[in-house]
Amino acid sequence: MITGEEFISLAGKLASRPDADEATNRAAVSRAYYGAFHLAKALLDDMGFSAPRNPSGHAFVYRRLFFSRQQNAQAIGALLSDLHPSRIEADYDLSSEEAGTNRNAKECVEESHRVRSAILACRQEPAFSQIKSDIATYEKKIGG
Numbered sequence: 001m002i003t004g005e006e007f008i009s010l011a012g013k014l015a016s017r018p019d020a021d022e023a024t025n026r027a028a029v030s031r032a033y034y035g036a037f038h039l040a041k042a043l044l045d046d047m048g049f050s051a052p053r054n055p056s057g058h059a060f061v062y063r064r065l066f067f068s069r070q071q072n073a074q075a076i077g078a079l080l081s082d083l084h085p086s087r088i089e090a091d092y093d094l095s096s097e098e099a100g101t102n103r104n105a106k107e108c109v110e111e112s113h114r115v116r117s118a119i120l121a122c123r124q125e126p127a128f129s130q131i132k133s134d135i136a137t138y139e140k141k142i143g144g
Contacts, residue, residue, distance in 0.1 A: 004042065007035030008112045015105040022100035026090040029099065032108040033080075033087035036115035040065060040076055043119050047132040049139075058084055068134035070127050072118040079115045083108060 014020065014028035040061050041051050049064060051057035062084070066077025086108050089099040098104055122131055 004035040004038030007031045011109045015109045025100050025102050025105040028105035029090035029108045030087050032112040033083045036112040039119050064135045067138045068131045070131045072121040073131045076118045079111050
């Protein structure tokens with residue numbers, strides 16, 4: 001079974017290729033986002049919160065983390081919220097020149113690494129329990 005970690009690794013390899021063309025850069029952006037997303041989703045799964053398996057699952061993941069009081073969780077939510085539009089642009093807006101640049105691909109890969117680092121910190125106690133409690137409170141507040 002593939003992991004978010006493997007997507008991030010692939011994104012890094014794609015973005016660092018000296019012959020990276022526009023398609024390669026766009027693929028790196030997409031894999032960087034999905035790697036970070038799946039790592040964050042796995043964190044929530046381990047806390048007992050299951051994201052919907054549809055397009056709303058993306059917002060489900062980053063909102064729950066962003067509205068935690070824990071700083072690393074908030075950073076994950078913010079970074080995913082920033083990466084998601086980049087992924088959308090890379091996958092769907094073929095007229096966007098910026099979406100296919102190597103600079104953009106490398107920035108997205110760097111952000112995915114920041115997400116990974118923050119997730120590792122969130123898996124440690126007492127952060128894990130605090131985030132879990134914060135998400136439960138958030139879900140009660142929104143009626144989720």
